[in-house]
Amino acid sequence: MTEPLLQVKNLTKRFGGVAAVSGVSLDVFPRETLAIIGPNGAGKTTFYNMLSGRMTPTEGSIVLEGTDITGLPPQRISRMGVSRSFQINNIFSEMTVRENVEVALSAYHGHSRRWANIATRNKPIQQEADSILERLSLSDLAHRRAGVISYGDKRLVEIAVVLATRPHLVLLDEPTAGMTPDETHRVTALVKSLASTGNYTFLITEHDMRVVFDVADRILVMHRGQSLVLGTPQEVRAHPEVRRAYLGDADEEMAP
Numbered sequence: 001m002t003e004p005l006l007q008v009k010n011l012t013k014r015f016g017g018v019a020a021v022s023g024v025s026l027d028v029f030p031r032e033t034l035a036i037i038g039p040n041g042a043g044k045t046t047f048y049n050m051l052s053g054r055m056t057p058t059e060g061s062i063v064l065e066g067t068d069i070t071g072l073p074p075q076r077i078s079r080m081g082v083s084r085s086f087q088i089n090n091i092f093s094e095m096t097v098r099e100n101v102e103v104a105l106s107a108y109h110g111h112s113r114r115w116a117n118i119a120t121r122n123k124p125i126q127q128e129a130d131s132i133l134e135r136l137s138l139s140d141l142a143h144r145r146a147g148v149i150s151y152g153d154k155r156l157v158e159i160a161v162v163l164a165t166r167p168h169l170v171l172l173d174e175p176t177a178g179m180t181p182d183e184t185h186r187v188t189a190l191v192k193s194l195a196s197t198g199n200y201t202f203l204i205t206e207h208d209m210r211v212v213f214d215v216a217d218r219i220l221v222m223h224r225g226q227s228l229v230l231g232t233p234q235e236v237r238a239h240p241e242v243r244r245a246y247l248g249d250a251d252e253e254m255a256p
């Protein structure tokens with residue numbers, strides 16, 4: 001059987017008396033797309049924050065490709081192949097789209113992140129940036145300033161920046177939040193294509209159930225910090241507790 005890429009055991013985070021995440025265990029396998037859903041306050045962000053090193057767990061362990069990464073700082077975890085794309089834009093708006101990807105590639109290859117290094121026009125890095133932009137259908141925007149492109153395109157540039165670091169595990173935080181239906185479709189298609197043709201494993205939090213049921217191989221439903229159900233979309237859709245605790249009347253949104 002395939003070894004898990006990520007093994008989470010009994011992960012717990014308490015803030016005073018509040019258990020934001022409580023005893024969550026989860027194996028994530030290479031090249032799967034696993035969605036984490038749950039109502040507001042379920043603990044999704046806290047869970048992500050522990051995986052990416054922004055928060056230290058109160059209890060439990062996180063093992064990435066056999067190495068215990070529990071409580072390591074974000075930069076170390078990122079260097080070990082875990083990349084996170086945030087809900088907020090964290091790209092350089094004064095740089096062009098391509099320069100943003102070049103900066104990320106330069107940093108990944110161990111060059112300085114300073115603008116001067118990008119300006120030296122490193123050919124292999126340019127070519128690699130172009131190929132990432134092509135993969136994300138962003139080539140037409142390569143020379144536009146990142147600050148002036150649409151919100152949806154900015155989110156795609158963020159994903160391009162994440163891919164530039166050659167992550168083994170990509171954490172996507174609400175990737176379609178605030179997007180038009182068209183942009184949502186682009187992101188959904190992109191995640192599916194990267195998952196099926198690349199060497200990527202995705203964890204994705206998302207409120208749009210159509211997106212979740214479209215992209216996910218498995219779904220973890222969190223409720224009040226705990227893992228309520230972990231299963232295939234079919235299993236989750238059929239689960240009575242999920243319907244009661246989370247989906248309620250919104251069940252029709254889950255239809256494929």
Ligand SMILES: Nc1ncnc2c1ncn2[C@@H]1O[C@H](COP(=O)(O)OP(=O)(O)OP(=O)(O)O)[C@@H](O)[C@H]1O
Nearest residue numbers: 015018019020038039040041042043044045046047
């Ligand atoms: N730094 C903190 N200090 C105290 N309590 C916190 C902190 N961060 C989160 N919490 C609490 O932990 C619980 C889980 O919050 P979290 O943000 O992880 O949920 P979520 O599922 O991401 O919600 P949303 O979908 O609204 O982003 C909530 O009750 C929240 O108030």
